[in-house]
Amino acid sequence: MTTNALARQPLDPDQLHAIDAWWRAANYLSVGQIYLRANPLLHEPLKLEHVKRMQLGHWGTTPGQNFIYAHLNRVIRQHDLDMFYISGPGHGGPAVVANAYLDGTYSEVYPEIGQDEAGLQRLFKQFSFPGGIPSHASPECPGSLHEGGELGYSLSHAFGAVFDNPELIAACVVGDGEAETGPLATAWHSNKFLDPVGDGAVLPILHLNGYKIANPTVLARISREELEQLLRGYGWTPYFVQGSDPQLMHQAMAATLDAVVAQIRQIRDDARLRGVATRPRWPMIVLDSPKGWTGPKVVDGKPNEGTFRAHQVPISVSESSPPEHLHQLEAWLRSYRPQELFDQHGRLKAELIALAPVGTRRMSANPHTNGGLLLQDLCMPDYRDHAVDVPQPGVSGIGDTRVLGPFLREVIRLNAQQRNFRVFGPDETVSNGLAAVFEATNRQWQAATAPNDEFLAPQGRVLEMLSEHQCEGWLEGYLLTGRHGLFNCYEAFIHIVDSMFNQHAKWLKMTAAIPWRRPLASLNYLLASHVWRQDHNGFTHQDPGFIDHVVNKKAEIVRVYLPPDANCLLSVMDHCLRSRHYVNVVIAGKHPAPQWLAMDAAQRHCSQGIGIWPWASSDEHGEPDVVMACAGDVPTLETLAAVSILRRYLPELKLRVVNVVDLMKLQSPSEHPHGLEDDDFDQLFTRDKPVIFAFHGYPTLIHRLTYRRTNHDNLHVHGYKEEGTITTAFDMTVLNALDRFHLVIDVINRVPQLGEQAAHLKQRLQDKLLQHKQYIDENGQDLPEIRHWMWNAPDAGTLG
């Protein structure tokens, strides 16, 4: 549908003039940000000394976004819309800042950047200036919840924001460069997951700007017919606005927005009032306008507007550049007729001010874009009600995440009214052991259904699409708008969103330092289906490196938990769901495994984050001969099995078992706020005794966290050594020398003067490992007696 062709003229001459004036003002402020350090109102002829020495920034996308912003302002006022703006293309910074300044929000949050000449000068200076603001939409900009630094996540964020916000509309500008990324390419399908009754709307505006840094964009260089097929194939109803003549384009954009808003209302009314249940084909806009629109047509003899050369700074202006560049810049700035826009003191003229929406209807002041303002605590069930009974350590469990499931089910139930909690995952919620949530809710799904589907419904608290990017992007959008959530994922494949995690962690770090930004709920990862239990998936599914990646980010932001059993998992998850402004990574198993701590003990242990397990130790609270440390469910099991063997066969050995739930306890407090003081660390790990540390992940991570500790030279870490395959859980630990036998052997090797009995035991264990290898190769199963060396198993066999 090309509204140009409709030739409707919804704007009367006054409206047309006013909206064009807003656009010119925004463009003027954008060029000013890129170029000017003085003379912001051009009260005098432009001189070199008024121009920034370093001209850094991006003009190309800016005028188109200013155009869109101006027109969105009009429909917001006209229809009293609750709408906010996402700037998807890279480097749209000048546009969002200019518009936030024009509608007054910028000066409200930054009073020093007032609505006068001095304020303008500061506004201009800070842009792309050391200590200032970057050239893309950033946390410092009010109205922004999406950063245009790394591309591809705008649409996912937009959908995340409007879930459970039925009146909200996310106007999401998608760059045609950004549209080439994988995450964006699949995000168009989000419309199959949006409920027109309970959720808001996303209005994508694909900005067909034509070029990236140096190349044309794919979507601008396929036929219009193909593009329309593509977007309809994605399930949208596209409206095309195309051209470069401002007057014609204003009318076309206004007519299109009127049509689009009417269609959104129609869809809502159909769904909410008339019970229409078919998936709507939501409207979207394709804006085809020249890159660097209204900028210089030709620079140095080469076409600029409408080419890739308009991407960054179209004209370089310096002492060494041709003198006409300065004149060209001045003519460009004056083409916006600033004297018609600002009064003598730099105040926006009244007729322009009148164009902006008012209060929180201004997109820059929409509270959803500063989600902490709207954040409501979750109603939390008592996690202790879901405790596993652990009469003694080592009792059988059903799978730790399977205990967590009913707790999450209750979280869902208790917040059904608030509608502020969702679970996200790539088709793995059941596989990850959380099937209990479907006793309280469904998978939200708007596409067709069939008789044998399970748990699909138009409304539901669980969103599952086979795209980790979508799960992450939706969740981020949901959190950024002041809600709570959980992403459950296979451990190996969470690396798919490494880079998205990076950007979110950076956002959290930045916003924590901005006074008017309010804290958000934490981003919670539950990594079940972890490296040690990929019995039939094998090597491709084995990678515990996400925590290595996570701990590179600012310590104030990141938390890593490795609960050893179900009661600890409950306690940890309760904590995470209540926490604010962190990224919490929780790793837990889904397979039946022994349980260690009763609820009270688990709660104490988790609140300390690290501690001695005296019931497993034999040092009688004195100095041990060796410390057996463990972090993670499988390493804890292997450690306790090793302890069982040691206590049985080398009863004189004084053992201490230390379990780590909160990995950050290992770092020093100067590195991480959770870090143990050196003295406390030494109390646990001794100053000079061997420490055999069984770790869930890559061993180097433990060294990296502890290399400054007193006893670090005696720390011997067993963990994942990138030796993977399809095999049993126990054999996986053998392949990586994390198993009970290797641990015992390492103790024997490290503790001096253990004598003949130890040497004999070592030999028997080495034999046992050979026997294991032979048995599993033949039978595909563990030696039957492996199960005997669990924790103090009453039927414990002999090694003989």
Place this chain on the structure above:
Amino acid sequence: MTTNALARQPLDPDQLHAIDAWWRAANYLSVGQIYLRANPLLHEPLKLEHVKRMQLGHWGTTPGQNFIYAHLNRVIRQHDLDMFYISGPGHGGPAVVANAYLDGTYSEVYPEIGQDEAGLQRLFKQFSFPGGIPSHASPECPGSLHEGGELGYSLSHAFGAVFDNPELIAACVVGDGEAETGPLATAWHSNKFLDPVGDGAVLPILHLNGYKIANPTVLARISREELEQLLRGYGWTPYFVQGSDPQLMHQAMAATLDAVVAQIRQIRDDARLRGVATRPRWPMIVLDSPKGWTGPKVVDGKPNEGTFRAHQVPISVSESSPPEHLHQLEAWLRSYRPQELFDQHGRLKAELIALAPVGTRRMSANPHTNGGLLLQDLCMPDYRDHAVDVPQPGVSGIGDTRVLGPFLREVIRLNAQQRNFRVFGPDETVSNGLAAVFEATNRQWQAATAPNDEFLAPQGRVLEMLSEHQCEGWLEGYLLTGRHGLFNCYEAFIHIVDSMFNQHAKWLKMTAAIPWRRPLASLNYLLASHVWRQDHNGFTHQDPGFIDHVVNKKAEIVRVYLPPDANCLLSVMDHCLRSRHYVNVVIAGKHPAPQWLAMDAAQRHCSQGIGIWPWASSDEHGEPDVVMACAGDVPTLETLAAVSILRRYLPELKLRVVNVVDLMKLQSPSEHPHGLEDDDFDQLFTRDKPVIFAFHGYPTLIHRLTYRRTNHDNLHVHGYKEEGTITTAFDMTVLNALDRFHLVIDVINRVPQLGEQAAHLKQRLQDKLLQHKQYIDENGQDLPEIRHWMWNAPDAGTLG
């Protein structure tokens, strides 16, 4: 286009019978792999003892892939096609193994799995069995170059494989679950980059299987009209084959493949013989067949075939399962009429053998799938011809990658005939300083062009799309088929492909241990536009953590290089392009920066990988007071600037400068083959002197690599501390305490008894840092005198 509707019957009854027999044989072998450990030919009634105790594997996708494989075999024979197979859906392992066994390839590479009953039994046993093969297409399977473990990369791999292979056709089965991933969703657009003259063809077969693990798929639950629009919008001509009746489906699939092959030939002839230059709309197939096709219809009263319940093992058979399960399994197996397929000894019957293509026309034996077989060395220019003249250390450079550009241009020129080298990047090849390559080639581009485009042409050695996933996937496909390449990328955004790197590194590790697999060219990353030079992009573009991620993978596979200047970069890149079966990560700057080593010295330094720079040191080859170590171009500059200050103001201090090019030298040789022996390490870094180490990335990485070294306690690393923003290069180092002033101060703090002059210097440097802060806040530029404290600048000012 639905060929069902055409109702063509291309198969005569004999052909129909034969192709169905092949399909049944493949299905039988697939079910056998999942279930049987004995009685592989069902010579006796099935008993529990014949059935595997652990039944692990995935049936759902398998029969559809067997169907496709059988039909591809027919058209390969009929048209003598050079075709290979990519199994995109997760867990298609039973299918590719079964077909490779049927065409004889499997027994050729694994003679112990022969074409007899014993061979069949071994074939069945190894599947999803400890020490055996996983349930997805894996390196162990001949004919596979793509692993179905992590989903989303099949189409990118397919395109990478056919670039510069004009006769090759990649038959790429795309799972409808996989199709939800971001990387796959954008990979459809690869057709805008494929040259019908110089490249081969990709035949995507979207397998509309209907379900993922637990959910329906999006593409199966949109209207057929939408799906067709989507695929046409992606630029393809889709042919639909839909149904479940085998006889009808065989005819439909055969007719469709005939049509599709004819269309591919037509497109080739148009482009190659008739000079047609318009972008072709390549054909593709949508196969809509039931999940678990031909499997049990109902299990335990619940529908199975055609539902998500067919995803893994449809019927569980064990001592504790209902007895009818065993009967149901037997009936299922016998439904394929194995006695018609295999003779009494387990040999495939002759009429079936006659169906398979012959020799290397068999998809499982296609040499492109074992690319090392086809690998030709690159014709390499002499990198020394591109050397920068460095009469003395510290001369100005033009930007290191800008020196590399002409070298790469010559690599392109010298291999223009071989057509086996390509450069990949997300629209950043010019931005990364490699514009010189466009003197020799173009960006390959098949979409529309416009007058102001630069370097676009139908054929070119550079492929640029704004998708790191596509760049990585294309390059992997190109390498896996025996060619060479380079991925140039912004450092921060290479994290987007963290997970793809993981899988490729795993593939390399696995294939290195498989005797019939041949080594590949290395995967080379050039990370320009790195963390220290994001002057206007700021925090979102600052992340040096990819190397942390990389070093978690097997040491035999990964290499990390940090050349300090252009001549070193040339030497390193020459080495990388000649190397085999590694992942090489090279980090280099693009901005003008000082040059240190003349070509001879650079060559020696890079071949050692680490070394003392005696010209910068003042220890006169004796024991120094302090070691100044550096790795990376910016850290090297700051270190040498610090050394300049120290030598001027504390001339009595004995300094040693150590530069690290090959980061893996820091590890011990037990950890990495490049690692220095402890003695050699101690020779460089001393056993007890302070080491001030300026590092490109996160400081913990250096600790992680060196924590076992003698002098580790004295190692003080300065690096990126996640303090980023838009600012000057120098200010970035100040923010992270990596700058020359902080380095000097650290030396003063660490070297005992330096006396009053040092205390005075420290004070002046602290003042200078404050002055810097104030100056840059006001002026947005570095203090003018900063440039004086370069390396031994002749106009070096005073600090007074």
